[in-house]
Amino acid sequence: MAQEHCTNQGECRTGQFTALLALGGLVILGALYAFFTLEHHGHVLTGMNNQIVWGLPHVFAVFLIVAASGALNVASIGSVFGKDVYKKRAPLSGMLALALLAGGLAVLVLDLGRPDRLIVAMTHYNFQSIFAWNMIFYNGFFAIVGLYLITLMDRKLKAWSKPVGYMAFFWRLGLTTATGSIFGFLVARAGYNSALMAPMFIIMSFAYGLAIFMVVQSAMYTWNGLVLDEGVRRRMKNLLAIFVGASLYFTVVFHLTNLYFAKQWDFERFILLDGGIYTQVFWIGQVLLGGIVPLILLFMPRTKDAQKICFCFLAPLLVILGGLAQMYVTIIGGQAFPMQMFPGHEVTSTFFDGVVAQYSPTMYEWLLGMGGVGITFVLTVVAVRAFKFMPQDDFHVLQMRRSTD
Amino acid sequence: MNEHDKPNSVEAQARRDFLKTGALVAGATLAPGVLFYGVAHSRAPEEAASSDKRFGLLIDTTKCGDGCNDCVSACNTENGLTGETGPQDSQWIRKVDIKDLRTGYVQSLPMMCQHCENPPCVDVCPTGASMKRADGIVLVDRHTCIGCRYCMMACPYKARSFVHEPLTDQNPEVPRGKGCVESCTFCVQRVDRDEQPACVEACNTQGHNAMIFGDLKDPESALNKALKAASSIEVRADLALNTGVRYQGI
Amino acid sequence: MARLAKWLRLAALMFAVAFSAIASIPAVAGVDLPKIEKGKGDKCVEDTQYMRRNHMDLLKHHRDDTMRKGIRTTKHSLKKCVECHASEKSGSVAASKEDFCAACHSYASVKLDCWDCHATKPGKKSPTQLGQGGVQMQSSPLIAATQPGESK
Incomplete structure (x- = not known):
């Protein structure tokens, strides 16, 4: 069997590996092209404007950052809650978390108006700003998860993996709380301004992160011609279903609360009924494709072969798609809805007061956003090639039960 | 004395001379409306802005003309804005027309940075570039602005604009450039030499007198007297930001 | 940061000196220093x-x-600075490579971002602004105190 000599992926299929790298590199190049063009000409080339100030790049960036913290969840279940199946996947989970965060942060930075002043962002902190706290959380996440990875992968330091794992667990909760609060603390806009944003982002991060983890894991198994153990698959399937269900639950509570407040009715009508693209993306993207369909796929009884497809690729992929849709509705839809400065009045001005803001992303925004995905992709491909990130439990050739701790 | 120092000292001398004579004639020549800018309140160039003052503005919407754009034009001229009104163009002040949906009553008013006492833009700015000066004027320090636009997300008045394109030939007193966020400064360069913001001056010069600028902490200021005389509101009072700009007649 | 910047500056200076020293060996005529346009x-x-x-x-x-x-x-x-150092030729401190700021900074390869926002030319008060200034002086004579400094 060819795979026996290819247990660590570093030894085989070099051509295909190079092709993957080239693909990812090309996407990154596209982002760099967009970045330097925008750096020279300004954001005038983008679809972003003074009404939609955060556009498509932020949809990708926030999604990747949220998913990063969620991807670490697999490791946390292993280290913090002591589940052996997840412990075996902790290194892959930690690495993915770092790769996702790197991709998301890169987009965030490349979209700044003055990316040349990144050093300013790192040296001037306004501690009142949740955004500044986010920067601290992001940097700390790299450090702590990096350390966690070392303790997981170095046998001598293995004893430390539990305390460091705990630290990483709480840090990631803090990080996603802070990310959700970027929106939750915005008092001005009807679409944000809710304490629910933080826990909702945490539960969504569980779903998005686990979905990405499952896709990567399935890809790795397929790449090596292996089949994921059915017991493991069922566990992860159930876990994903719980997270997707919980995300839907939070979405329902969020909108129900708004529906109870008369001052929020206009906003709810906008998102749920007549917001055009935002209504469609919400119902079709976030709720249907990202929530209901994956749940059906995950729970529908079917033959074994079909199960493999639905559990390992299709359902998580749909959850990822739904996640991007959710970010689009939250970030862009929240800005497109006009701010209510004069309740009970019809408002008009030269500055697009009182009207739904228009947004059509240009090529540059797509390139920037996809660049973040590209960075995550390349980092992941290189990492799984260079290190042993393959989950070890049912990897029969290298089955080493003695390494259980 | 060398050649270069001369202009400075001449200037200083002129200032001293003026202060001597100016103080004498001020009482006689100053219009009552600008009396509160009197010599006693003026700030020397080397003196920092002080929290003993808080600059504010009262806008009487009943005097604000429907279709009148004088404040906006004056702002654009003073601060070097193009006056274009595309979705990506900067607008520091804009005219907003509002119509009561129940009664059909129509009003027009200028909207700009409300110079809040508790500005959300300052709270959210990660680098501290968005700042409130001691005298209550909310500004963007473009030297530390990284262009993240979080303040624009946070502002309840849509007062801020992002510069989407490279700029040239700025007004030397009003530096502004690509990649930073900007908004109404109360014409801080003018306020610092005891002038009124350009919008207020234009409104009054054109005879509308819909805007009164002054020190909210000075009980004798024309602003405070006008505030005391009639009811006024702050826009989005529900947010309790205690804005420096208040409106009458809404 | 300031210290780092100082070190970098020192390094740049030393590099520039070393470079000019090398360059001066064949060119006996002298070191190629930045040419600076005359300001006022x-x-x-x-x-x-x-x-x-x-x-x-x-x-x-x-x-x-x-x-x-x-x-x-x-x-x-x-x-x-700009008012004094703007070159007589271009009226700017950074329009051409010989203008005051640009000359040394391009020579030393130190990028400036001042001019992204700040004007490189002294302010020219437009006639309308001058007119407004006149009106202001009537309404508030105090303005005159700062006028000499501002109107150049």
Whole structure:
């Protein structure tokens, strides 16, 4: 069997590996092209404007950052809650978390108006700003998860993996709380301004992160011609279903609360009924494709072969798609809805007061956003090639039960 | 004395001379409306802005003309804005027309940075570039602005604009450039030499007198007297930001 | 950061000196120094040598004072630098490579981002602005005190 000599992926299929790298590199190049063009000409080339100030790049960036913290969840279940199946996947989970965060942060930075002043962002902190706290959380996440990875992968330091794992667990909760609060603390806009944003982002991060983890894991198994153990698959399937269900639950509570407040009715009508693209993306993207369909796929009884497809690729992929849709509705839809400065009045001005803001992303925004995905992709491909990130439990050739701790 | 120092000292001398004579004639020549800018309140160039003052503005919407754009034009001229009104163009002040949906009553008013006492833009700015000066004027320090636009997300008045394109030939007193966020400064360069913001001056010069600028902490200021005389509101009072700009007649 | 910047500056200076020393070996005629267009000022507000080393610190200090505190002294203000140093030819400090700021900064390869926001030319008051100024002087004579400094 060819795979026996290819247990660590570093030894085989070099051509295909190079092709993957080239693909990812090309996407990154596209982002760099967009970045330097925008750096020279300004954001005038983008679809972003003074009404939609955060556009498509932020949809990708926030999604990747949220998913990063969620991807670490697999490791946390292993280290913090002591589940052996997840412990075996902790290194892959930690690495993915770092790769996702790197991709998301890169987009965030490349979209700044003055990316040349990144050093300013790192040296001037306004501690009142949740955004500044986010920067601290992001940097700390790299450090702590990096350390966690070392303790997981170095046998001598293995004893430390539990305390460091705990630290990483709480840090990631803090990080996603802070990310959700970027929106939750915005008092001005009807679409944000809710304490629910933080826990909702945490539960969504569980779903998005686990979905990405499952896709990567399935890809790795397929790449090596292996089949994921059915017991493991069922566990992860159930876990994903719980997270997707919980995300839907939070979405329902969020909108129900708004529906109870008369001052929020206009906003709810906008998102749920007549917001055009935002209504469609919400119902079709976030709720249907990202929530209901994956749940059906995950729970529908079917033959074994079909199960493999639905559990390992299709359902998580749909959850990822739904996640991007959710970010689009939250970030862009929240800005497109006009701010209510004069309740009970019809408002008009030269500055697009009182009207739904228009947004059509240009090529540059797509390139920037996809660049973040590209960075995550390349980092992941290189990492799984260079290190042993393959989950070890049912990897029969290298089955080493003695390494259980 | 060398050649270069001369202009400075001449200037200083002129200032001293003026202060001597100016103080004498001020009482006689100053219009009552600008009396509160009197010599006693003026700030020397080397003196920092002080929290003993808080600059504010009262806008009487009943005097604000429907279709009148004088404040906006004056702002654009003073601060070097193009006056274009595309979705990506900067607008520091804009005219907003509002119509009561129940009664059909129509009003027009200028909207700009409300110079809040508790500005959300300052709270959210990660680098501290968005700042409130001691005298209550909310500004963007473009030297530390990284262009993240979080303040624009946070502002309840849509007062801020992002510069989407490279700029040239700025007004030397009003530096502004690509990649930073900007908004109404109360014409801080003018306020610092005891002038009124350009919008207020234009409104009054054109005879509308819909805007009164002054020190909210000075009980004798024309602003405070006008505030005391009639009811006024702050826009989005529900947010309790205690804005420096208040409106009458809404 | 300031210390790092100083080290970098020192390194750049040493590099420039070393480079000019090498360049001067074949070119006996002399070192290729930056050519600077003449401005209108004859003497700076500080000693030239001091300015060469410290202008950035003075400007930065003044920048924060003006921006954050509203201190508007003119001695170390960028606006005043521009008024004096703008070249007679282009009227700017950074329009051509020989203009005051651009000359040394391109020579030393130190990128400036001042001019992304700040005007490189002294302000020319437009006739309308002057007219408004006249009106202001009537309504508030105090303005006259700062006029000599502003209208150049």
